[in-house]
Amino acid sequence: MSASSVDLETLRHSTAHLMAAAVCELFPGAEYGIGPSIEDGFYYDFLLPGGTHFSDEDLPAIEARMHEIQGRHSQYQRSELARAEALLEFRRLGQRFKVDLIERIPEGEVISCYRTGDFFDLCRGPHVPETGAIPAFKLLHTAGAYWHGDETQPMLQRIYGTAWNSQAELDLYLERLEMARKRDHRRLGRELDLFSLSDELGGGLVLWHPNGATVRTVIEDHWRREHRRRGYQLVYTPHVAREQLWETSGHLGFFADEMYGPMEVEGERYRIKPMSCPFHILIFSSRRRSYRELPMRLAELASVYRFQRSGTLHGLLRVRGFTQDDAHIFCAPDQAEAEVAGVLDMVQEMMARFGFNQVEIDLSTKPAKAAGQDEMWELAEAALERAIQTRGLDFKLNPGEGAFYGPKIDVHIRDAMGRRWQCATIQFDFNEPERFGLEFIGADGLAHRPMMVHRTLLGSMERFFGVLLEHYGGALPLWLSPVQVQLITVSDDQLDYALGVAARLEQAGFRAEVPDRPGERMQAKIRDGELAKVPYLGVIGKREVEAGTVNLRSTREGEQVVLGIDQLIERLRLEAAQS
């Protein structure tokens, strides 16, 4: 037990060393890669000798050895080595990954190492003073990981663990993990009968059940309304197109790996669409465009299909068929900044409406290999950055991480397990307008090339719905709930009255239902309503029928009030507008 709290990053990194020390003792000859601290914990990558692997069952033994080493109170001893010395030492130890790392360290930089008992590691530090100074840790699971994340490199085995300043904090964290598992969207999807995935259907393809479809419709209706309000024009485009179109757009050149194979129709090859941009471009170029028509904002809820490797599929968050809330903005260069700003405002508004007040913004700029002229890149990057800054938003700059065809802003939100998922993206494209020879006639009577922006706000209906479910733990706000009110009768005698109330609520625009379970006890129906996370349960017995009221139980606040039907409608209206 340490009284003073150690910086968590240091603590976790030191725990990673402790774990590596234990692994090296238990598996002599193990090679080790990197072992950083990460959010909520740490990991270390290993390659065991003789092609052996450890599994989750080895973790308790490793943990036990870690505790044993802690008992020895080994110091974390720092030393600085000359480059040649370090290379020699790690070659002697047979640690090829460390040798690789040293070779990547720029000349002239200090090479520091840490020794903990017999364990010797290349490491920048800092560390806790000794192994006993780690109050609480736990190993969590193993995973495969390529060296340098490169699939041409050997695959190492990674052990993930977590470490905290006290047992209580560790317990709290483990509890948090358990809570997160409970609000996993895949579990909620089944429990609330929202969607399913089926082996018979095929991987990464989603079946939206009636409840899920209801929520999606509400989201889509809201989305369309907002887009019309902000000067977007809604369009529809097909699901397939001639292969030639994908040649022209360049997708077959740089995106073919993610596209499904061709199908032949009357000797002509067609492809299922992985993106909508070429279609929207064809709409733009279907006739001569004037500068007066710019900016032209074309939006569509577009279902696309992309091949994803089987190991990457994940519930609704990573699928093969999904519906993007896609839009393409064609504008003049001097309109670019205002357009980006408009999109950013829209992202924030949209996210806030769905309860996401914290988003993470990344700005990715020009990579080494890039299409388009430098001044276009500069203009676009400046537009993106200024739009972020004038809104007072934080962002992370990723230099050189942009696509080859343009810089971009990505917006991430997090799932229940803390994993980051990209949703909104605002992406300039200097490539496609060029390839399709897009132009508009300017005030000067001459043809000019428009700038083009791809953007999505929610990302895809599937992913957004998944993250949304986890965000609310399945208890969606009133306006999104598939069933907003259930009317529960004390006995079957009140069924007619309940159906009448339901009809009035439906008429007022709410989704209300009367559970069809003759003879079932009220308590059972209440329990079902609670488990289904229906926001309001209107209990109706003799008293309510006589008084023309409903005894409203809020499943969220646990509150209970008697309301007349008009009052009930008024209350629902108010809440639906706000939440």
Next chain:
RNA sequence: GCCGACGUAGCUCAGUGGUAGAGCAGCGGUUUCGUAAACCGCUGGCCGGGAGUUCGAAUCUCCCCGUCGGCUCCA
């Protein structure tokens, strides 16, 4: 795709070489009840698929498929 784990009824899970089980759900009946589970009964399984070992396999071995945790990639 790669590394590891897992796959038993619709769901959650028990069953480690000797006749496939429980709870919930579903169905049938009885019950008409005041804020989180009424009672009784019934149905339901090629134990993911295939091959092998064995007198005998849910159980042991191999291959395949799928799922999960990661790696890479991405909305």
